[in-house]
Amino acid sequence: MIDPSRHVNIGSLIFDGIDQIDLTGPFEVLARIPNSTYRLYGKTDGMIRDLKGLRISPDAAIAEAPQLDVLHIPGGFGQEALMDDEEVLGWIRRQAEGAQSIFSVCTGALVLGAAGLLKGRRATTHWASFHLLPYFGAIPVDERVVVDGNWVFAAGVTAGIDGALRLAAELRGDAAAQGIQLHMVYAPEPPFDAGTPASAPPEVFAAMRESVRAVTTQREATARRVAERLGITAAVSP
Amino acid sequence: MIDPSRHVNIGSLIFDGIDQIDLTGPFEVLARIPNSTYRLYGKTDGMIRDLKGLRISPDAAIAEAPQLDVLHIPGGFGQEALMDDEEVLGWIRRQAEGAQSIFSVCTGALVLGAAGLLKGRRATTHWASFHLLPYFGAIPVDERVVVDGNWVFAAGVTAGIDGALRLAAELRGDAAAQGIQLHMVYAPEPPFDAGTPASAPPEVFAAMRESVRAVTTQREATARRVAERLGITAAVSP
Numbered sequence: 231m232i233d234p235s236r237h238v239n240i241g242s243l244i245f246d247g248i249d250q251i252d253l254t255g256p257f258e259v260l261a262r263i264p265n266s267t268y269r270l271y272g273k274t275d276g277m278i279r280d281l282k283g284l285r286i287s288p289d290a291a292i293a294e295a296p297q298l299d300v301l302h303i304p305g306g307f308g309q310e311a312l313m314d315d316e317e318v319l320g321w322i323r324r325q326a327e328g329a330q331s332i333f334s335v336c337t338g339a340l341v342l343g344a345a346g347l348l349k350g351r352r353a354t355t356h357w358a359s360f361h362l363l364p365y366f367g368a369i370p371v372d373e374r375v376v377v378d379g380n381w382v383f384a385a386g387v388t389a390g391i392d393g394a395l396r397l398a399a400e401l402r403g404d405a406a407a408q409g410i411q412l413h414m415v416y417a418p419e420p421p422f423d424a425g426t427p428a429s430a431p432p433e434v435f436a437a438m439r440e441s442v443r444a445v446t447t448q449r450e451a452t453a454r455r456v457a458e459r460l461g462i463t464a465a466v467s468p
Numbered sequence: 469m470i471d472p473s474r475h476v477n478i479g480s481l482i483f484d485g486i487d488q489i490d491l492t493g494p495f496e497v498l499a500r501i502p503n504s505t506y507r508l509y510g511k512t513d514g515m516i517r518d519l520k521g522l523r524i525s526p527d528a529a530i531a532e533a534p535q536l537d538v539l540h541i542p543g544g545f546g547q548e549a550l551m552d553d554e555e556v557l558g559w560i561r562r563q564a565e566g567a568q569s570i571f572s573v574c575t576g577a578l579v580l581g582a583a584g585l586l587k588g589r590r591a592t593t594h595w596a597s598f599h600l601l602p603y604f605g606a607i608p609v610d611e612r613v614v615v616d617g618n619w620v621f622a623a624g625v626t627a628g629i630d631g632a633l634r635l636a637a638e639l640r641g642d643a644a645a646q647g648i649q650l651h652m653v654y655a656p657e658p659p660f661d662a663g664t665p666a667s668a669p670p671e672v673f674a675a676m677r678e679s680v681r682a683v684t685t686q687r688e689a690t691a692r693r694v695a696e697r698l699g700i701t702a703a704v705s706p
Contacts, residue, residue: 249496250492250495250496251492251493251495251496251652254488254489254492254493254495254522255489255492255493257488257489257492257520257522258487258488258489258625258626261520261521261522262520268520270522277525282495282499282500282506283499283527284492284495284499284508284524285524285525286522286523286524286525287515287523287524287525289521336653356653357653374655374657375657375659385653386652386653387496387651387652387653387654388496388629388652388653388654388656389653389657391626391656392656392657392658392659395658395659395660396659399659399660404660405669405671405672407659407660407662408660408662408668408669408672409662409672409675409676411658411659411660411662411663411668412662412663412664412665412668412672412673412676413625413676414489414624414625414626414663415574415594415595415623415624415625415626415627415663415664416625416626416656416658416662416663417612417658417661417663417664417667418626418629418630418654418656418658418663419612419613419627419630420630420633420649420654420655420656421613421630421633421634421637421645421649422633422637422642422645422646422649423655424645424646424647424649424650424654425649425650425652425653425654425655425656426650426653426655427650429655430646430647430649430650431643431646433643434643434646434647434650435650437647438647438650438651
């Protein structure tokens with residue numbers, strides 16, 4: 231917990247092809263952290279589009295961001311384009327040097343990997359990309375939310391809500407996080423037990439894995455290229 | 469379940485002062501319903517701002533919307549302004565006549581009430597507004613998701629995710645909804661048991677109730693005014 235009297239700057243990176251709930255789930259929490267400023271940063275100040283067309287405006291471009299205390303990196307297939315974008319990766323590296331916390335959701339973790347920031351870290355990501363974490367030197371931990379020091383990794387998509395509440399508690403204490411959880415009426419009742427590969431009906435899982443196969447293949451190729459660039463060879467079984 | 473070969477038009481109403489996750493939680497589901505078109509409609513085609521400043525663009529103005537098969541009405545304090553807005557209320561009434569399903573989240577239910585559409589319906593809304601449902605002639609049901617015929621009511625905020633998955637199952641069958649749930653990795657692990665008035669620590673609940681007192685008072689005044697307009701006097705204890 232940070233000194234509650236110290237104001238914190240929180241920022242989310244947004245980009246085309248984000249999976250919007252990787253952003254908007256945590257937004258509901260991060261925008262309500264006591265004594266904080268929360269802003270969305272794009273590579274430019276132009277509107278972005280999520281995977282399914284939701285159009286969201288950033289508050290500013292990354293070049294205008296102050297040093298952030300908390301940097302949130304959502305995922306979604308648009309993360310691929312960021313993984314070779316030295317302007318964005320350099321910005322993330324510089325922010326990470328001065329930040330208190332880094333918080334990734336879903337395949338946002340792969341972007342941190344491409345920035346070279348996962349070496350030796352316990353981390354998680356979406357189930358379809360989980361096997362890629364060693365390419366970035368990370369130690370894969372198969373949990374919904376992984377806390378590694380001041381870094382928080384949420385696995386797939388809606389795990390960002392759980393991760394953001396964990397982060398809120400780390401930053402401002404349990405009561406603050408519980409107040410936000412009550413505001414959100416976050417007492418979930420999923421209508422099915424189908425949210426993970428292990429719990430989903432096998433035919434539902436098979437269809438979903440098939441539908442992301444092309445995307446996963448591309449992510450694997452990118453991960454291999456990044457591993458080479460970072461000089462990571464251990465623990466990678468191609 | 470609707471004939472899967474029949475294409476469905478799904479729309480969400482968006483407005484200034486929305487609570488963004490009332491929209492974006494369901495968005496993650498509604499944008500993935502098989503054989504459907506999903507669009508966001510604003511009163512105009514201009515960008516809207518959520519309670520905490522998230523800026524989202526509608527796809528079109530309500531005047532341009534086709535007859536929708538599913539109409540989704542999110543909540544948030546901006547709902548107050550809609551409750552006397554005959555242009556929007558009239559649009560909702562006309563849509564409701566031809567729609568297959570109406571789906572409200574949080575205080576979106578109050579907007580349906582103001583449109584005169586809750587008379588005799590089993591419904592729910594956010595805990596802080598739950599006691600207002602009788603003003604609109606609704607039968608309050610204290611459950612997270614209430615299904616009344618083809619209408620679906622989700623209680624507070626994140627209940628919209630559960631409600632949207634229920635709706636997806638009603639529209640396209642369980643396997644379709646389970647596939648979406650797996651995509652979303654919706655196997656929640658809230659870090660605290662604090663998402664309802666009954667489960668939150670008493671001091672957290674007291675603080676939250678206090679923080680929404682002014683808003684609740686205003687909503688009560690509006691509900692009384694609407695009840696008068698609708699000629700509803702039964703079951704209201706002021």
